[in-house]
Amino acid sequence: MSRRVLLLLPSALILVLLLAIPYLNIVLISMRPSTPDMAYGSGFTLENYRAVLSSVRTWREIGTTLWIGGATTACAFVLGFPVAWNLARSPGKSQALRQSIVLSPLLVGIVVRSYGWTILLGNNGVMNRLARGLGLTHSIVPLMYNRLGIIIALTHVFLPFMILPIQGGLQNLDPALERAGRSLGASRRTVFLRVILPLTMPGVQSGCIMVFIMSISAYVTPVLLGGMRVKTMPMTVVDRLIDSFRWPLGAAEALVLSGIGGLVLLVFVALTSRRWNRQ
Amino acid sequence: MISRRAVGLVSGLVYTFLLAPILVVIVASFNSGAFLTFPPQGVSLRWYGAFLHNEVFIRAFLTSVEVASLATAISGGVGTMAALYTARARPKVADGVRIAMMLPMLLPEVLTAIGLLFYFYALKIGTHFGLALIAGHILLTLPFVYLNVSSALSEFDWSLNLAARSLGASPMTAFFRITVPVIKTGLVGGCIFAFIVSFDAFSTSFLLKDIGTATLPLQLFDYLRLNFTPEAAAVSSATVFITVLIIAVADRLFGLKISRF
Numbered sequence: 001m002s003r004r005v006l007l008l009l010p011s012a013l014i015l016v017l018l019l020a021i022p023y024l025n026i027v028l029i030s031m032r033p034s035t036p037d038m039a040y041g042s043g044f045t046l047e048n049y050r051a052v053l054s055s056v057r058t059w060r061e062i063g064t065t066l067w068i069g070g071a072t073t074a075c076a077f078v079l080g081f082p083v084a085w086n087l088a089r090s091p092g093k094s095q096a097l098r099q100s101i102v103l104s105p106l107l108v109g110i111v112v113r114s115y116g117w118t119i120l121l122g123n124n125g126v127m128n129r130l131a132r133g134l135g136l137t138h139s140i141v142p143l144m145y146n147r148l149g150i151i152i153a154l155t156h157v158f159l160p161f162m163i164l165p166i167q168g169g170l171q172n173l174d175p176a177l178e179r180a181g182r183s184l185g186a187s188r189r190t191v192f193l194r195v196i197l198p199l200t201m202p203g204v205q206s207g208c209i210m211v212f213i214m215s216i217s218a219y220v221t222p223v224l225l226g227g228m229r230v231k232t233m234p235m236t237v238v239d240r241l242i243d244s245f246r247w248p249l250g251a252a253e254a255l256v257l258s259g260i261g262g263l264v265l266l267v268f269v270a271l272t273s274r275r276w277n278r279q
Numbered sequence: 280m281i282s283r284r285a286v287g288l289v290s291g292l293v294y295t296f297l298l299a300p301i302l303v304v305i306v307a308s309f310n311s312g313a314f315l316t317f318p319p320q321g322v323s324l325r326w327y328g329a330f331l332h333n334e335v336f337i338r339a340f341l342t343s344v345e346v347a348s349l350a351t352a353i354s355g356g357v358g359t360m361a362a363l364y365t366a367r368a369r370p371k372v373a374d375g376v377r378i379a380m381m382l383p384m385l386l387p388e389v390l391t392a393i394g395l396l397f398y399f400y401a402l403k404i405g406t407h408f409g410l411a412l413i414a415g416h417i418l419l420t421l422p423f424v425y426l427n428v429s430s431a432l433s434e435f436d437w438s439l440n441l442a443a444r445s446l447g448a449s450p451m452t453a454f455f456r457i458t459v460p461v462i463k464t465g466l467v468g469g470c471i472f473a474f475i476v477s478f479d480a481f482s483t484s485f486l487l488k489d490i491g492t493a494t495l496p497l498q499l500f501d502y503l504r505l506n507f508t509p510e511a512a513a514v515s516s517a518t519v520f521i522t523v524l525i526i527a528v529a530d531r532l533f534g535l536k537i538s539r540f
Binding site: 004005007008010011014015018019021022023025026029039079080082083085086089090098101102104105106107108109110111112113115116117118119120126153156159188210213214216217219220224234237238241242247250251254258 | 282283285286287289290293294296297298299300301302303304307315356357358360361363364367376379380382383385386387388389390391393394395396397398400401414417418421425475476478479481482485486495496499500503511512515518519522523526
């Protein structure tokens, strides 16, 4: 080992001191007893986990959070795949423009984008007025302050994270493979399910994993689009930490959500790998 | 292969979907009326004027610029060093380093921020001096610099460096005259991305800000919970314009190549 290892030193310090130790510390704090006058007391207990796991409210909120995360991931995949295909397979003059449209949400803050959706989806918002103007409906269609609004906005916010890895996978895929499949008599559907999807599965998996993790831990978008009428876990956790100052309980809740989210992802990866990677 | 027309149609709808909320905010910002109405009641720059005279927003804007600049400067140096190491490391080591450097982006932002909040309180620093805030923003920005510099380095021919050395250049001279010009586009692209990510960050700033300070997204969020005037749209649009301007200028000067994955 040469002195070049020193190049890694600052990054290693940052990752250990500001990431690894704080994460271990969350685990420690989740096992501290709650005290009324301080953030947490001394000693260790599993009481917080018992309280979290035995609370019906927690389970309901975890359910809501996972439901929103799953629906967002599914929407992002359904909308993202054709776009990734379009970007990878239709190079043309507008390629650069289309690519920058896909990247544009990443360059605009999450508060601004969520705000844009509240203008579009509000009861008196653009979509509702448009629908009434066109005579499609006479009453107000509630598009936000419910799960639907949160899912629409989250899909928008995280769509680039689905499109980019799938696009990467598709660009490495030889179009001749599809032609070969077709010429051997396979239908378009079969070619998609048996050739394209299996070969782009790594991209699809990483896109889905990222979108799912980000949606179940999203905070701003659910607050602005849900208007506090839909409660997701990150809202509860943040309330605990900032408002009621009950750190051990908040830490336990955050870890339980992460653990369950991680389990869901493990099942997803296992299922998709077995289903699509079988030779 | 898959019906080209169907793909084109869906893609077109998705492109519209992606732009819609941003465009609607920009249109709303030029509204001359006192309330957010669509279509706007008239065109005016009134709300931009309100923004420029609103000290709270201006202070928050300056705080955001400060935090983003500091975090980007640190991540820029640290991330570039790590990328330089990875580029010449053995493949197995390089893979490990790459995953570790990507971790801050893969872990949920809220959880990382919670971790830092507890940690800085345990260190008895709390959120004072903005240290926790800067720490959070360094973690947010580090992967972007690392990724972009790494991808610029992947096309770099290290024998050029060797050639310079054999012609008598010191390691430092070889680095600044050969390596830096090659990785410049990656570094600039990475730093710009890092700056924008930090400037727009919410959860990290929300949990780690010092009492009494606020970054622009926090101030905007606070404002939006109670107010519905087009001023918020003007503030939002201003950040969008600044972002586009930074990218356009950098693209002119350096020829950007932003890569994210």
